[in-house]
Amino acid sequence: xxxxxxTRVGVFYDGNYFLHVSNYYAFHxxxxxxxxxxxxxxYIRREVAKWEGAEERYCQIVDAHYFRGRLRAHDADERxxxxxxxxxxxxxxxxxxxxxxxxVGPFGEKGIDVWLALEAYELAIYKRFDVVVLIAGDGDxxxxxxxxxxxxxxxxxxxxxxxxxxxxxxxxETKASQxxxxxxxxxxxxxxxxxxxxxxxxxxxxxLFAQKSEYAGRVxxxxxxxxxxxxxxxxxxxxxxxxxxxxxxxxxxKEGYGFIMxxxxxQNLFFYHAEVSNADxxxxxxxxxVEYHAGQNDKGLCAVRVKMLIDEQPAE
Numbered sequence: 629x630x631x632x633x634x635t636r637v638g639v640f641y642d643g644n645y646f647l648h649v650s651n652y653y654a655f656h657x658x659x660x661x662x663x664x665x666x667x668x669x670x671y672i673r674r675e676v677a678k679w680e681g682a683e684e685r686y687c688q689i690v691d692a693h694y695f696r697g698r699l700r701a702h703d704a705d706e707r708x709x710x711x712x713x714x715x716x717x718x719x720x721x722x723x724x725x726x727x728x729x730x731x732v733g734p735f736g737e738k739g740i741d742v743w744l745a746l747e748a749y750e751l752a753i754y755k756r757f758d759v760v761v762l763i764a765g766d767g768d769x770x771x772x773x774x775x776x777x778x779x780x781x782x783x784x785x786x787x788x789x790x791x792x793x794x795x796x797x798x799x800x801e802t803k804a805s806q807x808x809x810x811x812x813x814x815x816x817x818x819x820x821x822x823x824x825x826x827x828x829x830x831x832x833x834x835x836l837f838a839q840k841s842e843y844a845g846r847v848x849x850x851x852x853x854x855x856x857x858x859x860x861x862x863x864x865x866x867x868x869x870x871x872x873x874x875x876x877x878x879x880x881x882k883e884g885y886g887f888i889m890x891x892x893x894x895q896n897l898f899f900y901h902a903e904v905s906n907a908d909x910x911x912x913x914x915x916x917x918v919e920y921h922a923g924q925n926d927k928g929l930c931a932v933r934v935k936m937l938i939d940e941q942p943a944e
Contacts, residue, residue: 633682633686634686634687634688635676635677635680635682635686635687635688635758635759636688636690636755636756636757636758636759637672637673637676637687637688637689637690637757637758637759637760637761638689638690638691638692638693638748638751638752638755638757638759638760638761639669639672639689639691639692639693639725639760639761639763640692640693640695640744640747640748640760640761640762640763640764641692641693641694641695641696641725641763641764642695642696642740642741642744642762642763642764642765642766642769643694643695643696643697643740644696644697644740645763645764645765645766646663646694646763647696647908648802649663649788649802649818650662650663651884651901651902651909652788652790652792652802653837654884655883655884655901656790656792657790659822659837661837661838661839662837662838663836663837663838664835664836664837664838665719665720665723665725666722666723666835667832667835667836667837667838668763668836669689669692669723670832670835671832671833671835671836672689672761672784672786673687673688673689674832675784675814675816676759676761676784676814679782679784679813679814680758680759680782689724690755690757691726691751691755691757692723692724692725692726693725693726693728693744693747693748693751694720694725694726694727694728695728695729695740695741695743695744695747696728696729696730696740697729697730697731697732697740698713698729698730698731698732699731699732699907699911700731700732712910728740728743728744728747730743732906732907741766741768741769744764744769744772745769745771745772748760748762748772748776749772749775749776752776752779752781753779757781758781758782759781759782759783759784759813759814760776760781760782760783760784761783761784761785761786762783762784762785762786762808762812763786764785764787764808765787765788765802765803765804765805765808766805766808767805767807767808769805769808770805770807770808770811773785773808773811773812774811777811777813782813782814783811783812783813783814784812784813784814784815784816785804785808785809785812785814785815785816786816786818787804787805787808787809787815787816787817787818788802788804788817788818788819789802789803789804789817789819790802790819794900794902794903797924797925798932800902804817821833822836872921873919873920873921873933873935874890874891874892874919874920874921874922875890875891875917875918875919875920875937876888876889876890876891876897876917876918876920876931877889877891877915877916877917877918878912878913878914878915878916878918879896879914880896880914881912881913881914884900884901884909885898885899885900885901886898886899886901886909886912887899888918888920888931888934895929897920897922897929897930897931898925898930898931899920899930899931899932899934900930903920903931903932903933903934904934904935904936905933905934905935906935906936907936911936912936916936916937917936917937918934918935918936918937919934919935919937920932920933920934920935921933
């Protein structure tokens, strides 16, 4: 390959996956910081140059797209989220990333993965990307990778494997699809790169994370250690049928956790951000009605499988 030929790179984010990874590094990893979009793009350009055998200045991200479900404007406004969403939109815009959002319904986001795949394939044809970078881990993207391979477009996959134990004592695990890793031209397991001690002083690797000053005051110890809920003081009994969902309202929200006031009365129940199933934890607000199941952690009763109840409203 000619050293002076421009290598055209297209980047496609599975936004929900990216948020999940960013939450892991913000709340569970020793880094205690979120993934920085600008730093990630710098890393991508360096890695593409290395794998393609080209100079970094000839490896340019010519297109980048971010796909995610998002609350309708009315719901976001009620939760004081419009400003936060606009701030994140500004971050993406500064890096030349095009937003693609679908409204989140009562059962979460639907159709985002399909939209990402169609857009990536169509743009790879018309814009003739040399390399498509997928920030994703779901095996559902395997057909996309295979289609891109038929075009002669190399695929770089940025995936993560990690485990952590939440405050309910449940082990959470995220793994990049093995089939995706095998089909991608350039598979990169980012957790290995980030945790490689030989790269500890690498400015590009450190640049993957937002400055810690931006997260001043973030909780740096486990939430339940700050506000323990004991079985003796819980004040509410487990339901007769544990499989039956319960209802309540958000009483308090902290960094990465919160408390639910049961509709049936009793002590507020602790819940962890990873337990929210159909929305981003950051989209919750105090007073929101939620559905949940009774769980148990080492401190006593807690709420698990939390679902935000979103009223269906006809489009105007």
